[in-house]
Amino acid sequence: MNRHRGIAAILSVLYMGLGQLYNRQFVKGLFLMAVNAAALFYFIPNLGKAIWGVVTLGTKTQGFEIVNKVTVRVEGDHSIYLLISGLITLFVFAIYLVIYIMNIRDAYRTGALRDKGEQPADFKKSWAHLTGRNFPYLMLAIPAIGVLFLTIMPIIFMVMLAFTNYASPNHIPPKALVDWVGFETFANLLTLKTWSRTFFSVFTWTIIWAVIATATTYFGGILVALLVESKGVRFKKLWRTIFILPYAIPQLISLLVMRNLFNGQFGPINQYLSYFGLGKLPWLTDPIWAKVTVIIVNMWVGIPVSMVLIMGILTAIPKDMYEAADVDGATGFQKFKIITLPFILFSTGPVLIMQFAGNINNFNVIFLLTNGDPVNGKYQFAGSTDLLVTWLYKLTLNNSQFNMSSAIGIIIFLIVASLSIWSYRRSKAYKEEDMIQ
Known part of the structure; x- marks a missing residue:
């Protein structure tokens, strides 16, 4: 058969x-x-x-x-x-x-x-x-x-x-x-003093950078969006256009211009400070100030992205919820806390996680603005503002440490994947998928 x-x-x-x-x-x-x-x-x-x-x-x-x-x-x-x-x-x-x-x-x-x-x-x-x-x-x-x-x-x-x-x-x-x-490469990275000191220092700065860069651009975007969309603000289209310009300009150009603006010797910012008798600041040459500078510049290029996203969400919030809150005598802060912020967080939870993961690997801002500098004599092929991804770049192209850069690449993947999955599974967008249905 x-x-x-x-x-x-x-x-x-x-x-x-x-x-x-x-x-x-x-x-x-x-x-x-x-x-x-x-x-x-x-x-x-x-x-x-x-x-x-x-x-x-x-x-x-x-x-x-x-x-x-x-x-x-x-x-x-x-x-x-x-x-x-x-x-x-x-x-x-x-x-x-x-x-x-x-x-x-x-x-x-x-x-x-x-x-x-x-x-x-x-x-x-x-x-x-x-x-x-x-x-x-x-x-x-x-x-x-x-x-x-x-x-x-x-x-x-x-x-x-x-x-x-x-x-x-x-x-x-x-x-x-x-x-x-x-696993000898991983063991050397984590145990040899010359490598481990650099790895843990760069790793710590990478996490600090990712948290601050994500928080400042996200909540800065919320603040700007709320200010522009406020009832008493006139010329809303003009304000939207002004604040979206940093995003419209290619990031390469913006960061190179910023690098010149923050130049310690000839930059316009230090010249203005000197003109008012405030002296010159080591924006890109001091380890602490260099980190502050990259955070400030990242806010300049990152806030417009969050602003546009938040504006779209604000228009989708039902107006009758605010009317009901007015009837109950809620203040502006109470309406923001009870209505606006929960809607924003629910809609942008996954995006916020993506921004955090992206900031861990934010190569452009660090490389184009500081190139990972200033140089740190205690580090192995890394500077004071280097992230793991820029350190990986230097190890690969400048120093031919291919095995070590591959090990760092694997660690970056494990960090980003683990944090992203863990954060997303704890977000309300994952737990309450039926909320907006």
Whole structure:
């Protein structure tokens, strides 16, 4: 009774496409057989080498040999190229396995139809089914493959680097090989005094920065939005336009202009202070003042974003709630506390969490305004205003500490993901999803 489905499945296991040929789907079967042949042609010489490269990261270093009294350079294994090419081959092999499994399932299902006495779909019906009902899956497969190779694979590559000794000056290929070292990089980051002092100091400042930057821009945006939308304020459109200008100007330009304005020697701000006899302040050269400066500048570029968001929420609050509060004799502060603020917090809870996560990784403000400076002699490749993300940038591009930067990248991800999930699950937007329904 189940003869066709069993034979078709077994044939598909033996060689891709044979089950389809058995089910008399000749075009599909020949196409799958061609795909399988191409895959075998690629994987037979490359799959073993890919696994060897990922496992060993190479065994032969670059060197020189004397051949016929002539010094000849002998190429060695490049550990990073072996790791990248190995990952690509393994990812392609994973896609091949998925197609192989789908081929077996297809042959089994078609064989089941034959067991029931039904005719298998011919090429025209299969094509119509593929371009009709399954067309969305066909189109989604293309960006999915792009995400697999352009997003997921680089992330896995970065994670794997954290478990190697890929760092300058002793382990940079092809001069030297890179080795797997397990959790040694994380141990060095957290226990070696030169690294741990920098990590915990930069981590502490990153959290302080994220909290202050998020709170000041968020509540500053609420304050400005409430002032602009107040009943007694005239020319509301003009005020909205003025306060949205910092957001409309590209952040790169704003931050570079601010860097010049706060210049300790020639900046206009210090010149005005000197003109009024207040002296010059070390805005960007003193560790404390530099941190104050980046917070002030971040308020300048961040408050307009929150202001626009809050204005949209204020217009959505039912007016009859304020009218009822007026009847009960509520003051302006009581109406804000009981009506306005709860609506704002409920609507912007997830956004607030996103802003906090974004401020942990707020690369632009720190890098363009201070470049992480002023220099701190106690830190390892970091300045006094560096965040974890800017420190990671310096370790990667300026100092070739790739394994350490990868470990920091993993820690940043764990921090952001954990705080975001924990905060969101505790927010009213998560607990009271039916509130506005």
